[in-house]
Amino acid sequence: MPTQDEATPTLTREDVIKVAMLARLALSDTELSSLTEELSKIVGFVSQLSEINTDEVEPLAHPLDSQNVFREDRPVPSLTTADALRCAPRHDEECFLVPAVLGESGSA
């Protein structure tokens, strides 16, 4: 997340440009201005939490009070290729088609 002063959290226009780019959102100048303002308000609202002392509170990993949900390693039929591709904007007989991807995958 963008760096911010803990006492008075604000988002700069540059922060919003960066976050928009990460989310692949093309924002107009007007949108950037209004979002900078709105997002700053949201962050400011949430930052009220930092007024509370949470030293003794364990971080919440999940809102549900449930753990250890597993399935067995048993195969289940997959979709047919035709069904898998059905909703794709573009595809050939076996693959999804996307604009040329060159260079490295961003995967881990």
Next chain:
Amino acid sequence: MTAESHHPFTTVIGLEVHVQLQTETKLFCGCVTTFGSSPNTQVCPTCLGLPGSLPVMNRLAFDLSLRAALALNCKIASFTKWDRKNYFYPDLPKGYQISQFDLPFSYEGHLEVIDPKGVFEPRNVRIIRVHLEEDAGKSMHDEAAGTADSRIDLNRTGTPLCEIVTEPDIRSPEEARAWLNELKLLLVYLGVSDCNMQEGSLRVDANVNLHIPQPDGRLAKTPIVEIKNMNSFRSVERALVYETERQWGEWQATHAEIGSMPKQTRGWDDSAGVTRGQRHKEESSDYRYFPEPDLVPVTVSEEQVAAVRATMGEPPAMLRKTLADRWKIPAYDADVLVNQGPELVEYFEDLAKKVGEGKVASNWMQQDVLRMLNERGGRIADFPVQPAAVADIIERVKKGDFDTGRGKEIFAAVLETGRPVDEVVAGLGIAAVDEGDLQKLCEELIAENPKIVADVKGGKEQAAGGLIGQAKRKNPNVNPGKVRALALELIRALP
């Protein structure tokens, strides 16, 4: 090959390894993970990331990764959760990868590698963490066809991966290769992964830089480079050798140190034998991790850890010692055998049991079975000559039916023809030589070789060796030891 032998610096290497776990189905859905199927035949709403689908963790995947972590001497977290790693790429349909960020299920382990030839000192490589995550799909781009499209196959999407990250404890390219071999062996022995690099079941990235002592006593560090695209352990070694030299050249030219530029990623070009800089994506490190709301956390008790440990079997390092002790074979032999994998060890132990002598069995394994197996390729389980047949041949050699050299020929013939030992022995006319025939043969040799007889009489027993070659020419089936013993006996008996 070792850069540090002639350069005044230390090479510092850390590895990041991804292994596909040996499950039948994916990490979060029931699609199978078979390699090489037609594109998009192993996909469902969950691994396609369709709205409304939810992931459910594969129990075996978790157990296998637990096994890997324990074998790597890691601590197991009692509480673990998964996180979303957000980035856009067409082979990642959800727009995020389910991975582990701040609470991996295991951490702080180590794996030692010992070079039996002593080229480098035993190296204990610390493991920072092992975590469980999902794989991405594949994008294919046919540049030759000149089309503007990439084709996306999502069969691999959601395959369970164990990510293993080491501390930068490795000090040379050959150490890196040896350590990877040891890691692979360990994971194969434990049934965690088949570690098949051709099929992408094991992938390695390497981080490398140089530490160069300065005249003022300071340690200068070159910028860390991450190397990708290495498709074999040999490539890893070659890429690291290349990169070490490249960084040394760059250091001499620029004196650029770590921190003076962002971390660089370079891809290994195996045919050109060079690493090349890859386009730097400034935003790529900003993955905006947050807890995965669709998966609940997992807790692991001491009892569960103990249960997994109990079913783990012997890791290779321990098995080497066990084999050496159990069969009274040298450490070197045990190392060679264990490094070939569990199937070969099973073959060896079966043979050693039948033969009753570990060292004899080990010699046959290394000189005959392994040599032929390497020539033919394939797995030991499919090798046409199984332990019973080898033991049969060894038994006949021990009985003196024929010598070891002849035994090896029979082994080769059994392998070639696929016929039983008995038939091959009969077919080659390799019947045991009758005692009477042997007596007659030796008498003939003695009559024909007065010089040798005189030498032996004069105390030069080794002169009898000259008779053995002649004996083999007269009858290829004779046992040289028997010829020698009988000939000496007969000569001594001469007046």
